[in-house]
Amino acid sequence: MKLLVTGGAGFIGSAVVRLAIARGYEVVNLDALTYAACLDNVASVADSPNYAFVQADICDRAALDAVFVQHQPDAVMHLAAESHVDRSIDGPGTFIETNVLGTFHLLEAARAYWVGRDRPKDFRFHHISTDEVFGSLGPTGQFSETTPYDPRSPYSASKASSDHLVRAWGETYGLPVVLTNCSNNYGPYHFPEKLVPVVILNALAGKDIPIYGAGLNVRDWLYVEDHADALLLVLEKGILGESYNIGGENERSNLDLVRTICTLLDAKRPRDRGPYSDLITFVADRPGHDARYAIDPSRIRNELGWQPSVTVEEGLEKTVQWYLENELWWRALQDRAGVGQRLGTA
Numbered sequence: 001m002k003l004l005v006t007g008g009a010g011f012i013g014s015a016v017v018r019l020a021i022a023r024g025y026e027v028v029n030l031d032a033l034t035y036a037a038c039l040d041n042v043a044s045v046a047d048s049p050n051y052a053f054v055q056a057d058i059c060d061r062a063a064l065d066a067v068f069v070q071h072q073p074d075a076v077m078h079l080a081a082e083s084h085v086d087r088s089i090d091g092p093g094t095f096i097e098t099n100v101l102g103t104f105h106l107l108e109a110a111r112a113y114w115v116g117r118d119r120p121k122d123f124r125f126h127h128i129s130t131d132e133v134f135g136s137l138g139p140t141g142q143f144s145e146t147t148p149y150d151p152r153s154p155y156s157a158s159k160a161s162s163d164h165l166v167r168a169w170g171e172t173y174g175l176p177v178v179l180t181n182c183s184n185n186y187g188p189y190h191f192p193e194k195l196v197p198v199v200i201l202n203a204l205a206g207k208d209i210p211i212y213g214a215g216l217n218v219r220d221w222l223y224v225e226d227h228a229d230a231l232l233l234v235l236e237k238g239i240l241g242e243s244y245n246i247g248g249e250n251e252r253s254n255l256d257l258v259r260t261i262c263t264l265l266d267a268k269r270p271r272d273r274g275p276y277s278d279l280i281t282f283v284a285d286r287p288g289h290d291a292r293y294a295i296d297p298s299r300i301r302n303e304l305g306w307q308p309s310v311t312v313e314e315g316l317e318k319t320v321q322w323y324l325e326n327e328l329w330w331r332a333l334q335d336r337a338g339v340g341q342r343l344g345t346a
């Protein structure tokens with residue numbers, strides 16, 4: 001089976017590419033190589049005869065058509081997106097262009113290709129989205145696949161729009177679509193502007209570890225390789241037109257998560273001047289910061305038999321170890337525009 005993976009040089013896309021190659025799929029990785037991309041993320045598979053890379057923008061319809069004609073994929077896994085909430089507050093335009101218009105162009109290119117091949121029933125357009133489309137929860141409750149959409153940030157609104165487009169292309173044109181909405185990911189190759197790497201890298205540098213507000217915002221954390229595994233399962237076994245929520249059942253407040261990382265670092269690379277948690281600093285909250293996300297993963301668990309392989313403590317241990325062993329990777333990304341700065345204060 002040949003997969004066209006968009007955004008395969010990013011954090012989650014590269015985990016999908018690496019796992020798919022390991023499982024014997026052919027993969028065409030289409031990525032515009034924005035500030036968030038890093039081809040080192042897929043260096044381990046770059047020499048595989050089953051791997052090809054195309055630098056292209058999903059807003060460039062002619063380039064998309066050429067990729068479909070040349071590579072003839074059996075399925076699309078669409079991960080390319082602008083993904084950082086703070087950047088969406090400072091500059092929402094790129095989020096609308098890539099996440100909404102880009103998804104539209106990709107859907108149209110996929111539809112033209114699918115119609116041109118006489119509408120094969122086993123073709124799949126798998127759209128990868130986020131739990132943030134469902135809005136913010138109070139202290140109880142979980143997001144299910146039928147929770148009404150209620151996005152609050154430019155990022156989540158743009159992802160919600162793209163979800164609606166994908167469903168519409170399934171209903172109206174019969175394009176064989178499937179969707180997934182996942183909780184917060186963490187793990188190896190996470191770009192150094194996101195919370196988990198910021199904590200690890202600031203701690204190692206002896207800098208303040210910034211926590212938004214009081215650190216009480218709760219997220220459901222999922223190890224990125226478990227997400228990639230779930231995505232390939234949904235691609236193969238998911239029911240057409242359905243969506244699947246993917247979560248780790250690992251709810252933690254940001255403060256608890258940061259303290260866990262500090263404790264892991266205390267054990268692995270002890271600091272002379274007291275525990276790493278001494279570096280925790282509370283900073284002004286993100287505007288419109290959603291209080292809590294929690295995923296009810298019963299559909300994917302009961303219907304497809306998926307469950308995460310690690311708890312958040314086990315996944316964080318692997319992640320911290322990976323950052324300690326891969327300094328060359330993250331150092332090269334720290335010079336990119338905006339990394340290390342406070343963004344999204346509106």
Ligand SMILES: NC(=O)c1ccc[n+]([C@@H]2O[C@H](COP(=O)([O-])OP(=O)(O)OC[C@H]3O[C@@H](n4cnc5c(N)ncnc54)[C@H](O)[C@@H]3O)[C@@H](O)[C@H]2O)c1
Nearest residue numbers: 007009010011012032033034036037057058080081083185
């Ligand atoms: N990170 C999370 O916790 C999380 C959780 C749930 C869902 N998601 C979704 O998963 C997907 C991947 O997220 P990520 O964290 O890996 O993002 P990322 O920012 O690490 O990677 C995005 C990739 O998309 C590419 N890209 C951006 N604009 C493009 C364009 N116009 N054309 C082609 N390529 C383009 C970038 O170059 C980059 O390689 C996104 O759709 C995101 O909404 C992320």
